[in-house]
Amino acid sequence: MNIDFHQNFTQFFHALEILKPQENATQYMTFQSSIKEGAIHRFMPRADLEVVVSDYSFHQEHRMYISTAKPMVEVSYCLQGTRGVHISNCEYEVTPGTCTLQLMEQVEANFLFNKDESYQMVGIGIPVTTFNHYMEKINGNGGATKFSKVLQGYPYRLFQEKIDSLDLFMVKQLLEGIAANRMTNLELESMALQLLTRTFQTFFSHPTNSMEFSQDDRAKLSQAKAIMAGNIVNPPSLMELSRLIGLNDYKLKKGFKEMYGTTVFGYLREQRLEKACYLLQNGTMNVMEVANAVGYSNPSHFAEVFKERYGLSPREFVKYSSH
Structure with a gap:
């Protein structure tokens, strides 16, 4: 199994002037430079998985250059801060509320961080072998979506979407569990793999023609x-x-x-449930009111559809959200 993709994260931490970045299973790292403040929490719940929780800001505009060491795949969730990045002669922007999927060979990247802007992100990295394995599981035959096929001869590709409501809920649960020091290694691994699978399904499970x-x-x-x-x-x-x-x-x-x-009404169903997630988390409407607000006149049918999609009933979702 190819596990040397961890070197890419280590290089990123070195470039940020993190205090003694090591390839340990769990590490809380702080900055040693006066131009920035905050910290990064690094987890390796298993050899082919890395989870990085970043929360920092810069006292002045900061540009940073790194060169990746090994091919890898990373899914990241941007919760705060707009970050620019220049890779392979292309400019990209990562903004709050977006989920970004990156597939990269050995590339050179230039990052731009704005002055006095808070950056909060969760990143999940895996090697190419693990990505290909998940593509086979998701699609039955991963040939069409193997790492090399997706790159199409380019050294880097980026996909970006708004963070799905359930994914955002899971990311916040992950952050709360880490902050309270009550998330086990197995729970962290399970949640990270669920997020990866859902992201891969979003971008790759429905090839278009x-x-x-x-x-x-x-x-x-x-x-x-x-x-x-x-x-x-x-x-x-x-x-x-x-x-x-x-x-x-x-x-x-x-x-x-x-x-x-998806079908026309399959898309409609997703839009209804996305809005339902938002309204339930907002906490200003009860379950029946939310059902009506998203087009379900029968609350029981709404609860059934919601649980089928998210694995929780609307009331259970409200309970977990409030915690």
Whole structure:
């Protein structure tokens, strides 16, 4: 098993001037430079997994250069702070509320940190062999989504999405468990692997094949998605949606599935449950009110759908969120 990907994290810590970065299983590291403050918590619950919790800020604008040592895959959740990065002649920006998936060979990276901005992030890193193993588990045949296939000959690729509501809930639970020093090694490993699996499913479990559809068709399908997202309480029927976007129902159903990896009403269901998660965590509405607010007139059906998606009933979710 390729475990030398840990060197990439060690190089990053060295560049940040972390106090004595070592490749130990668990480590709390503080800065030794006066231009920055904060700390990084590093965990290695098993040989092919690294979890890094970062919470720091800089007293002046700070640029940092590193060169990765080994190929790896990293999923990171940005909770605070906007960070710029220049890799392989491309500029990227990591902003709060985003989940970023990076696949990298040996690359050179330049980071830009803003003055007096707080940075809070959770990163999960794995070697290439582990990534390929999970792709096989998720898709049955990982050939189409193996590390080398995804890179397509490039040294680096980045995918980015808004953090899913359940993922954000899990990340916050992870942070709370670490802060209270009550998270076991096994719990940390389990939660990290769940987050990795969910992220890989988001980006790779539904390969698209939009080549059959014209640019105009794709624009209409994008319009259909926006219409459904904006009308989760009273959505149009498929026939109504077809008329609204000017596309026949066959192309609508087939195209939507190919472009977005789900059916029109599967997408609607996800949007409803995403908003339900937000409203339940917000704590200003009870379960019945939330059900109505996202388009479910039957609270029992809402509870059933919610538990099927998230593994917790709405009431259990509220209980865990409040803790």
